[in-house]
Amino acid sequence: MFWQDGQLIYNGKYKIEKYLGGGGFAVTYQAMHTKLNRRVVIKTPNISVQRDPDYPKYVERFKKEAQMLAKCCTDSHPHIVQVFDFFEADGRYCLEMQYIAGQSLWEYVQRQGALPEAEAVKYIRQIGLALVDVHKKGVLHLDVTPLNIMLNFNSAIPNSGKAVLIDFGIAGDMSPPSTFSRSFGNKAFAPYELTYKGIRHPAVDVYCLAGSLYYAITGQRPTYSFNRKYEQEELVPPKQLVPSLSDAVNQAILQGMALEAKDRPQTMEEWLNLLSSSQANLTQVILISDVGVNYQNLENLLKAGKWKAADEETTRVMLKVAKREQQGWLTYESIENFPCTDLRTIDQLWVKYSNGHFGFSVQKRIWLECGGKVDYETECSLGDRLGWRVKGSWLSGWYKYSLKAPVGHLPIPKPFHVLQKHSFFTSYASSLVSRLVNCNL
Incomplete structure (x- = not known):
């Protein structure tokens, strides 16, 4: 020292x-x-x-x-x-x-043991979202390991763990590596092309993060990529170690840790989409909130098929999350800052209990099919597909609260301040859908 x-x-x-x-x-x-x-x-x-x-x-x-x-x-x-x-x-x-009070993902697993699937995926997805932003700035982390993922917990809020990416000590830009030689990465979590050749590209961070998820879920380090490449050692599928692991998450890990870079998702967004789709297949939705909101009543209403009451409860909890209960609507700023964790919990509940018929992620998928643009033409196409617009006119209260409604009809984002008939949908397309995209729902 x-x-x-x-x-x-x-x-x-x-x-x-x-x-x-x-x-x-x-x-x-x-x-x-x-x-x-x-x-x-x-x-x-x-x-x-x-x-x-x-x-x-x-x-x-x-x-x-x-x-x-x-x-x-x-x-x-x-x-x-x-x-x-x-x-x-x-x-x-x-x-x-x-300074981040807490412990690394490595230490947490060492003390707690292998983590439940939903908890592990939550932390890894948060880091994935951080890496999406890092990559957009032209930077690669190159050392995304459990040691460099810090977990911070608020003891007053259940399930409030937040993951933070630290240590950019070997980070590099996306240009070819310099002639300056040094040992890259933690060999247990890095692809062989990085640790032994210094080759850098976004798929390196995909491999590292998938390896970190492997460790979080199994409690074991994955097989070294060098041994897989040159010693013909096999990567033990995580589901073989944790039989209760969903097939979708097992497959997302294996794809992210494909030995050759060309066989992996080429961007962090692509890999996060694998995890997002996997969550719809979970048999149980973990009611996680970053701000301590209780989603049990929403789950009970959806489970009972009480779609209108569930839609109203969705409005209530979203306002509570955003601390906009007194105002009664969400501002653009509150939507842009709406916690991805809470948005995902609400969406997963709707998707699960409607068998994929309703949910924010369903609406986002349809929005992309309509062109994925923030313009009035796309908004009209979206409104037509969701049943919010009939014969060229926007509905103003006559919604269908049953599974006979068009796909994606619910939930209806009523927490917006409506000034005119179509402004509600304009707000929806330009803010909430944008947030869904950023949160990789």
Whole structure:
């Protein structure tokens, strides 16, 4: 260790609380920002590598990590660790990052054992959504392992675990790798083309994340990709280790961990869609909420086939999630920030108890079939298909609350502020459907 517990650094701006750990290149400390009274994490190169002839190259890579992380967290993504500052103290470059109270997915599984399917998929999907955003910025993480997935829990809210992606230490852009040689990735979770050839592309992160899901569900590390490639060792299907695992999730993992990159989903969105479709096949919907909303009454109403009451309950819980109960409608901002976890729980309940006849994801699929555009022509086609528009006129209350209604007819997103007949549908197409796409429903 370089700094001691209680030591003040950077002119007293930070107080070191404890050493957290590190690898061959960098170490991390828990610290307190003395001016803001905010707990942070400080990452800095390991003092031992300062004697390495390649130390200047390590420092440049560390600076690049800071820049990439700052680029990735520009929009304050809830599932990407935030970077606050980059500075030099005691002759060492330092990266100040968000402190995440909790434990890594690796530690959590080591203590809890293999996780239930729904819980594991929830955490992995959250990281997948973060990686979609990272990839859009032209960055690859390349080390998406259970050790780099932190879980934060709110003890006051059941099922409130949130996954956050950390450690962009070996992240790279999507350009060809440089001649600077270093060992990439955790070999238990990385594809052979990364660890032994340094080849980088989005399908690398797909493999790593699928491997992390394998571990979360089975409690075991997957077979090394190098051994699969060159020693003819087989990857044990997760369903062989966990017989209760759904066929769809088992298949999503195997496709994501295909040995050759060409056989995997080529984008993170494609792989997340495999997980999304798998959730519709679950025999039980786990009533998870990021904000502590209880969905038991909604499930009871849907199970009893009380479609109108369930539609009204959907309105009630959505307003509660968005903290818009007093206003009685959702704003564009509240829709854009609506928790994907809650939206998915509501959707899964509708899909399950209507046998795929109703649900937000059903409406999104039909919207895509209508062209997937945010324009009035698409909205009219959507309204015609869903039965919200009859003979060129939008309905205003005469909806069909039965399975004889058109596919996707329910739920009806009434929490919108309706100013004129078609503005309700304009709001729907431009905001809620957009949120469904972002949440990969």
